[in-house]
Amino acid sequence: MNSPRGFFAIGIENGKTIPNLGTLWRSANIFGAQFIFTIGQRYKNQCTDTLKTPRHIPLFHFKDVLDLIDHLPNACPLVGLELDERATSISSYKHPQRACYLLGAEDNGLTKLARERCHALVQLPGECSLNVAVAGSIVMFDRESKLCKNL
Numbered sequence: 001m002n003s004p005r006g007f008f009a010i011g012i013e014n015g016k017t018i019p020n021l022g023t024l025w026r027s028a029n030i031f032g033a034q035f036i037f038t039i040g041q042r043y044k045n046q047c048t049d050t051l052k053t054p055r056h057i058p059l060f061h062f063k064d065v066l067d068l069i070d071h072l073p074n075a076c077p078l079v080g081l082e083l084d085e086r087a088t089s090i091s092s093y094k095h096p097q098r099a100c101y102l103l104g105a106e107d108n109g110l111t112k113l114a115r116e117r118c119h120a121l122v123q124l125p126g127e128c129s130l131n132v133a134v135a136g137s138i139v140m141f142d143r144e145s146k147l148c149k150n151l
Contacts (some may be wrong), residue, residue, distance in 0.1 A: 004066075006037055006097035007073075008143060010136050011037030013065060013114055016105045024103075029057045031140035036129050037061065039114075065114045068100075076100050077119035081135055087123035095143045103132050117132035 010028050015021050015038055028036045040042065049088060062068040076098040080087075104110035106129050115121065117150040124135055 006147075007034045007076075008039060008095075008099045008101065008140075009033055009035045010077075010103070010140065011039065011060075011068075012103045012105065012132055012136075013110055014105045014108065015040075015062040016083070018105060020106075020131065020133045024136045025057065025059065027133065027137040027140060031137075031144055033057060034061055035139065037068065038049065039063070039065055063121050065102075065111065068102075069117055072100055073098065078102055078117060080104075080110050080115055080118035080121045081124065081139055082115060082121050082122050083123055083127075083129060084115065087121035089144055090139065092126050092143075093120075093122045095146055097113040097147075099143070101139055103136050103150055106130075106132050 010024065010033055012021060012024065021036075023037065025036050035057055035058045039062045060071075062071065069078065076097055078100050079096075080102045081102060102110065104112060104114070109129065110118075122139065124130060129135070130138070
């Protein structure tokens with residue numbers, strides 16, 4: 001994809017299933033993420049990964065959201081995807097040049113601490129949570145489509 005300068009990463013806090021992370025990992029590779037991460041969950045390679053994604057995009061593990069924040073790149077905001085009354089609708093959200101997107105598990109969403117520590121909260125349309133890999137793919141597509149218009 002023809003991305004502008006800058007970078008982004010995407011990850012899951014307390015991911016519930018390994019296949020969701022595998023799907024998000026593959027989508028992140030396709031959309032040009034520089035890395036993905038987990039908080040509180042570890043990933044094992046899947047036989048369904050036909051792109052051999054681990055060869056192309058690294059996966060980092062953090063013990064909790066504070067550990068992630070301690071390791072964020074310089075001037076990189078943490079952007080949470082969450083069904084929250086304080087969240088900005090994705091349709092009007094302006095993606096920063098550098099961003100670290102944080103998704104919560106489908107059943108519980110982001111922890112209270114994660115929501116409090118995010119620099120921004122973004123919400124996808126709808127009243128119910130989407131599959132975490134689907135939600136991540138939507139935010140990466142939205143980022144790509146909006147930032148590439150500004151080239």
